Amino acid sequence: xxxxxxxxxxxxxxxxxxxxxxxxxxxxxxxxxxxxxxxxxxxxxxxxxxxxxxxxxxxxxxxxxxxxxxxxxxxxxxxxxxxxxxxxxxxxxxxxxxxxxxxxxxxxxxxxxxxxxxxxxxxxxxxxxxxxxxxxxxxxxxxxxx
Amino acid sequence: xxxxxxxxxxxxxxxxxxxxxxxxxxxxxxxxxxxxxxxxxxxxxxxxxxxxxxxxxxxxxxxxxxxxxxxxxxxxxxxxxxxxxxxxxxxxxxxxxxxxxxxxxxxxxxxxxxxxxxxxxxxxxxxxxxxxxxxxxxxxxxxxxxxxxxxxxxxxxxxxxxxxxxxxxxxxxxxxxxxxxxxx
Numbered sequence: 001x002x003x004x005x006x007x008x009x010x011x012x013x014x015x016x017x018x019x020x021x022x023x024x025x026x027x028x029x030x031x032x033x034x035x036x037x038x039x040x041x042x043x044x045x046x047x048x049x050x051x052x053x054x055x056x057x058x059x060x061x062x063x064x065x066x067x068x069x070x071x072x073x074x075x076x077x078x079x080x081x082x083x084x085x086x087x088x089x090x091x092x093x094x095x096x097x098x099x100x101x102x103x104x105x106x107x108x109x110x111x112x113x114x115x116x117x118x119x120x121x122x123x124x125x126x127x128x129x130x131x132x133x134x135x136x137x138x139x140x141x142x143x144x145x146x
Numbered sequence: 147x148x149x150x151x152x153x154x155x156x157x158x159x160x161x162x163x164x165x166x167x168x169x170x171x172x173x174x175x176x177x178x179x180x181x182x183x184x185x186x187x188x189x190x191x192x193x194x195x196x197x198x199x200x201x202x203x204x205x206x207x208x209x210x211x212x213x214x215x216x217x218x219x220x221x222x223x224x225x226x227x228x229x230x231x232x233x234x235x236x237x238x239x240x241x242x243x244x245x246x247x248x249x250x251x252x253x254x255x256x257x258x259x260x261x262x263x264x265x266x267x268x269x270x271x272x273x274x275x276x277x278x279x280x281x282x283x284x285x286x287x288x289x290x291x292x293x294x295x296x297x298x299x300x301x302x303x304x305x306x307x308x309x310x311x312x313x314x315x316x317x318x319x320x321x322x323x324x325x326x327x328x329x330x
Contacts, residue, residue, distance in 0.1 A: 020233055020234055024232075024233070024309065024310075024311045024312075024326045025309065026233075041313065041314065041316075041321070042314070042321055044321075065295065067314055069313045073234070074233045074234050074312065075233055075313045077233075077310055077312055077313035077314070079298070079314075081299070098299070099302075101299075101309075102310065103233065103309055103310045103311060103312055103313075105309075116307070116309065143319075
């Protein structure tokens with residue numbers, strides 16, 4: 001899986017023709033998915049926080065979501081949650097905190113669905129193997145800058 | 147919490163205006179959505195005699211959540227306003243697919259009530275389950291919903307087989323999307 005940080009960038013598309021199934025899924029093998037170029041769409045902070053915090057209280061965990069899209073037609077859409085973690089050195093880093101959510105159903109070599117759970121596991125591994133954190137950090141910084 | 151469900155004619159007398167007022171308070175006043183609202187009542191062309199409402203109330207008889215169900219055999223929000231959320235698919239028009247929209251869970255009497263955090267509470271899960279069961283009772287085998295992306299987390303947490311139909315659209319800085327929910 002490749003990424004581009006500039007959504008307007010043009011990526012060379014080596015994908016075979018893909019179609020949208022009647023149930024709304026885009027189906028492909030994991031090997032085909034690894035050729036897909038994903039672009040960042042939007043990221044945000046979680047808004048599942050109380051409207052009113054008790055006086056003096058602070059939010060101790062920073063978490064949010066991020067959404068990415070493919071350059072294919074039909075579009076593949078993948079989103080996941082993240083938390084901002086502190087390293088032993090005091091640095092902060094973004095870590096995926098949920099299974100990916102997508103419109104993708106991975107299939108095996110016999111064109112049979114591997115199921116939503118296995119699909120999410122494989123997509124999760126693919127996400128963890130590419131560098132999305134800097135893009136999200138930059139977007140979050142710009143979006144929520146005071 | 148208990149739930150009331152039905153078309154306007156099936157709801158208790160005088161109840162529908164309270165639902166419309168609740169929607170106004172959540173979507174217009176709290177969330178700032180640009181929706182048509184008149185005299186404290188939020189409603190649009192998809193609120194009609196065939197629309198089914200699922201509404202949760204607390205022990206004080208106050209509304210704490212709402213959802214709107216529309217058969218896709220009649221005009222509905224996704225088909226008429228947001229068909230692009232279907233990723234190129236033709237909007238369905240069949241009796242076994244219903245649309246869920248205007249889902250909200252906010253208890254205005256709770257100090258911690260946040261309309262933006264509405265997708266994480268047990269009430270939200272309960273109302274979602276009741277809403278999907280209500281649609282299934284009326285013939286739905288699948289539900290398509292137009293919602294903020296936070297609903298997807300709620301669906302997963304509640305154990306439903308659901309997946310997005312395509313990429314989100316950004317409206318007023320917030321992503322909304324279409325999501326398929328299987329009722330069987």
